[in-house]
Amino acid sequence: MTYTPVSPFRRTIDAVILKHQARSNTELPPSGVNKWEALRELSAAREAFGLTDRDMTVLQALVSFHQATILGGNDSNLVVHPSNKSICERLNGMPASTMRRHLGRLVHAGVVIRRDSPNGKRYARRFGEEKIVYGFDLTPLAQRFEEFCSAAEQVRAEQEAFRRLREAVSLMRRDLASLSVYGEEMRPDLSIWPQFSDLAALTARTLRRKLDMADLERIEADLSAALVRARNILEPSGSENMSTNESQNEQHYQNSNKDSYDSELHQELVKGAGVDSPALPDQLADTEERAISETGVELDPPEPDIPMPNLPLGLVLRGCREILTYADGSVRHWHEFVRTAEIVRPMMGISPSAWDEAKRHMGPVEASVVLAAMLERIAEIRSPGGYLRSLSAKAASGEFSSGPMVMALMRKEAA
Template sequence: MRYDPITPFRRPMTPALMDHRAQLDTPLPPDGLNKWEALRELACARNAYGLSDRDMTVLQALVSFHPDTVLGSGGAAPVVYPSNAAICERLNGMPCSTMRRHLSRLVGAGVIVRRDSPNGKRYARRVGDAKVAYGFDLSPLVLRHAEVCAHAEKIRAERDALKRLRETVSLMRRDLAGLVDWGRTERPDLATWDIYEDLARLAARDLRRKLDHAALETLRARLFAALTEVRDLLEPQESVTQTAETSTSHARNEQHHQNSEKDSHASEGAVPGEDGNVTPLTSRKANLGTDAQEDAPPAPSLPLRLVLLACPEIQSYAPHPVRHWHEFVAIAETVRPMTGISPTAWEEARRAMGPEQAAVVLAALLERFTEIRNPGGYLRHLTAKASEGAFSCGPMVMALLRRAA
């Protein structure tokens, strides 16, 4: 008659060990589980179980004593029974006391269970056709695999979100530093550039450390506010509103006299009003609710004048000087077919970046058109980065300015 022991040899019994031992009553799946896959998922989720990388190293050495790649194949309990000396030898000479301490942590976390013999030794023997083994039972790796995978996926999602947030903060810092350099040239009469430069330098210093999500979010909010203030200094809102009204009236007059301009307004997303006049969609977004504004991609953090200074080539396709963003977007819509970019790639870029940033990318692409072999593939690559929140057109524009200088 076979009897599976419950209590460990010469060790106190705890409620946690009792709960972990009760899990072994669940039958193993008939197909088992790949032991290396189980280790990979547990290594990702180890913090959820209070395990360190050294604990995982000991567990990997312990799992390597199992002869098969699949744990629990055929419903048999995967029990390994190496001696302490054999485990330490496989761990490249780790002290036995250190190894036992890591084994205790693995048992306490419930990823392995002790099956101690009457004298505490680890061994296996045949009883007829059956095999009785005393040692470490690896069944929890199979039985708790779904739970481990859930923890691993949550940790990966948090890690990816933290990475994207860090990339966003890094891009905003670079944009702020570049705008400060250009602002000193454009508006040397202002004394606030030192404040923004100090913020960019402090942000660069903070990014050298391993910041958590809360610290990065605070830094992102400060940089966003600074970028908004700098953009307002370089492109005052009063002049923008005035030029927007002037540009809209020009656009209406041109549409009235020239039918060819209808395609330009339609591609920009113009919507006819009740009086029959066409109003650009960009000017109508201000009348939408807050939900629609939050769902829309962010506008460029660069003044339009800076973009036109870095990308003069696109202005040659304009019938009159560009004074506002909706005019700039309309010119990009006209130039897009000449570059070989497909309508599908362009629409994906507009959704991911916003129409203004997509137009800036196309203008920058036009400046280096002879150097880019596949403009459509280049735009799709930037669109993928923008979908992950890891793209800003600021570094691209500043690089063109430095190149022109």
């Protein structure tokens, strides 16, 4: 006759121990449970069961004394009986008092169950075919395996949500810092940009600390509100979709007559040299009408207070279509073209001093045409600011005109 004790040797009994003892009477899984897989799932969800990493280290040493890999199945005897000295040796010399404290936490969490002998010693004894073992029962690892797995999945889902939210907050902080710098350049009249910059800096400092989900959600809400305000100030609204016109442009480029480019280039070079060309007014009018039909942009007469370049706006828009994607609506006038160039300039990494130098030597419109042409080849230009300065120096000595740049881009498209 055998009897399974429920009270530990020389230790008090409480409701938690009785609850775990009652659960141990349930049947083991028929197919058994891999003890290392159970240990891995419990390690992932250890905080949900009130355990620490040190507790799991002691449990791993305890599990290693069970020779079989599968808990349950044909093996119903899951009690191990190592001595305190043997356990401490597998724990690399952990003090026995520390080891006993962690064992007590494992028992209280219901991960293992004490099966103490009458004198509190751990041993195995045979009575014929029957074997009685006193020690630590690993049955809960197999019985509660599904519970461990469910808790581990929940923990992993929470960790993934936390990681993704932290990444989003980090990206939002970076965007807010960049928008504050850009906003100070574009709208220096507003005092909101230092506040945005301070919020980004404080967020970077806060992210160095250990945060919980509620902290990240609060930071995410603050950054989201700040980004909405910044974008409402800086980003254009209602931009015209040029995709249809661009597809029409591509068809026109394939059917264009390359000879017209030569005549337009000849006109640009003649005008750049300060010589009138009375034989080409009809060609210029025809070129501008063709540019209007191909870009879909109807141009108003040029403003008298803005110096005009040697190329019509429609022709420039045909060769420099990339700048239209940054326009606040359609570009119908030269002043709208210049305003769009002002928006694109900091995005290209061109300093305000280099831009002011270009406008001084070329004029604002000519400088904007040069910038639009550079934008078409931005991937090939190592230093846009230095390149613009070199062109400004040529323009100061009268050796530069934007016409050949635009014509070269149009020839490249038509090729």
